[in-house]
Amino acid sequence: MTEIRNVEPNILWNIGKVEIPNPIVSAPLAGISDKAYRILAREFGCGLVFTEMISEIALVYGSQKTFDIMDIDGEVQPIAVQLFGSDPDALGKAARIAVERGARIIDFNMGCPAPKIVRSGDGCALMREPDRAARAFEALVRAVDIPVSVKMRKGFSPDQVNVVQLARTMEDLGAAAITVHGRTRDQFYSGEADWDIIGEVVSMVQVPVIGNGDVQSPEDAGKIRRYTGCTGVMIGRGSFGNPWLFGQCADYLAGRPVRYPDWQERMQVARRHLRLTVGFKGEHVGVREMRKQLAWYLKGMRDAARYRDRINHIASLGEMEELLNQLAFLQPGGEEE
Numbered sequence: 001m002t003e004i005r006n007v008e009p010n011i012l013w014n015i016g017k018v019e020i021p022n023p024i025v026s027a028p029l030a031g032i033s034d035k036a037y038r039i040l041a042r043e044f045g046c047g048l049v050f051t052e053m054i055s056e057i058a059l060v061y062g063s064q065k066t067f068d069i070m071d072i073d074g075e076v077q078p079i080a081v082q083l084f085g086s087d088p089d090a091l092g093k094a095a096r097i098a099v100e101r102g103a104r105i106i107d108f109n110m111g112c113p114a115p116k117i118v119r120s121g122d123g124c125a126l127m128r129e130p131d132r133a134a135r136a137f138e139a140l141v142r143a144v145d146i147p148v149s150v151k152m153r154k155g156f157s158p159d160q161v162n163v164v165q166l167a168r169t170m171e172d173l174g175a176a177a178i179t180v181h182g183r184t185r186d187q188f189y190s191g192e193a194d195w196d197i198i199g200e201v202v203s204m205v206q207v208p209v210i211g212n213g214d215v216q217s218p219e220d221a222g223k224i225r226r227y228t229g230c231t232g233v234m235i236g237r238g239s240f241g242n243p244w245l246f247g248q249c250a251d252y253l254a255g256r257p258v259r260y261p262d263w264q265e266r267m268q269v270a271r272r273h274l275r276l277t278v279g280f281k282g283e284h285v286g287v288r289e290m291r292k293q294l295a296w297y298l299k300g301m302r303d304a305a306r307y308r309d310r311i312n313h314i315a316s317l318g319e320m321e322e323l324l325n326q327l328a329f330l331q332p333g334g335e336e337e
Contacts, residue, residue, distance in 0.1 A: 011254055013208060013231055015048075016147025016176040018078050018104050020232070022047035022250040024221070025179075025210055027236035028082040028107065028151070030114070032293075035071060036276035040269070041239070042076045045247025048232070049079055053109045053123075056085035056094035071280075072102050080149065084109035084122050086132060088139030095143045105176070108137050108150045110166075113185045124185040127156045130166060138173045147176035151212075154197045157186045167201045167209075179210040179234055189237065199228040210234050217245075218252030225253065241296025243269065263301075267328035270297040271321060283317050294320070301332045 013020050026033060026041045028050035033041075038049040051070055058066040072079045081103035083094050095106050110133060112123030119125075126133040141148045150170045155161035167178050180201050182193035193213025202209045211230035215221055216238040224233055233253075239245050248258045261269070273293060278286035295308040307327065314320045 015078075015105055015149060015208060018147055020047045020078065023225070023232050023253055024048075024246050024250045025232045025234045026050060026239065026246065027212065027234050028053055028080075028109070029236055030112075031289075032240070034069070034277070034289075035075070035280050036273055037243075037293075038072075038075060038079070039276060040243040040273060041246050044243045044245075045250045046235075047250065048105075049075075050107060051079065051081045053082045053084045053112060054094070054098075056083050056087065056090045059083070059094040059097050060090050067101075070098065070101060077102075078104040080105035080107045082107040082109050082151070083140070084112060084117065086122050086126060086136045088135050091136055092139045092143035095140050095148075099144050099146055104146060106140055106144060106146060106148045107179075108140055108148065110150055110152045111179075111181050113153070113188050118185065124153055124156055127152060127162060127166060127185070128160060130162070130169065133166065134169055134173060137170055137175070141174035148174065149177040149179065149210075150175050151179040151181070151210075153181045154184050154194055157184050160184075161197070163197060164200050164204055167205050171205045171207055175207055177208045177210060177232070178205060179212055179232075180230075181234075182211070182213040195224055195227050198224070198230055202229040208232060212236065215249070218248045218258050221249035222252055241270075241293065241299055243273075263330075263332040264328050266297055266332075267324050270294055271324050273297075274317070274320060274324070278317050284315075287315055287317055287320055290320070294324070298327070301327075301330070 011022050024046050025048045026046045030052050033052050041049050054066055054070050070081060081098040085091055098106060109123055110126045117123035152163050154163050163180055180198045182195055182198050198211045208231035210232035211224045211228050212234035215224055215233055215235050221233045235245060244261050251258050274290050277290050291312050294311050298304045298307055
């Protein structure tokens, strides 16, 4: 790639009137970006965190499980609550509920590629129906007095690449920021993200654009900003088992030294992640949900596959903590299995 823009390493920026302390943004990730994940992301230097995507209908009907997903009480602001759905009336009601419960930004999901969501006509399916998407988004903007942003993909498929046009439409309807994931829905998370399309959106709108896709290192964060001109950098899969990445990217963009954790610190943070999750969700649910997260913390470790298998068979907090304590004193070097 040839860098095409010169972006100053802005630290402070705004979505509407909400001040964001640095350009690094954590992605809304179903089953991942829960309360424990968000707390760690902020502790390690993330400027803006998103909730998992939340069903507008479930919120309106008072689903306790949905309220639990949207629980942001006690967290460091700003926090964006991401809603998905397409019914304008329900979206407006859901947005007002989110504001009552502390949301500083509402984000509209038009990028989720999951088959279940797409079959219902929501998520990335809305990119195939611009008029319906516009009605839904406009309802959100009208319903609340806080900034409303939108997250989209490049398009639904290679022959339906329309994010530039949709970005302009959403800006006209009042979008305070636009996130672009440089892949089509058909790609899911495979192949390379198209940073050129992110740059096209940047050149066509006036509101901040958040670039998303293939940011796995601090250097990647610098590259995507310089290449696309995006204001914010969204990090998703690169943070799995690696919450340090948020602060590393923020430091890199600000010209500060980048710090990398040693193995003992990795295991210490893995234990903290586990305890936070169990504290919020209880031992039965928390330990099981943390299995995949803890496995990611072992990346690069010798015999990682064997220890991941052990993790997947542990059901108690005490046993999981005991294993992590043992792992802290092992030599991590060697090829990951």
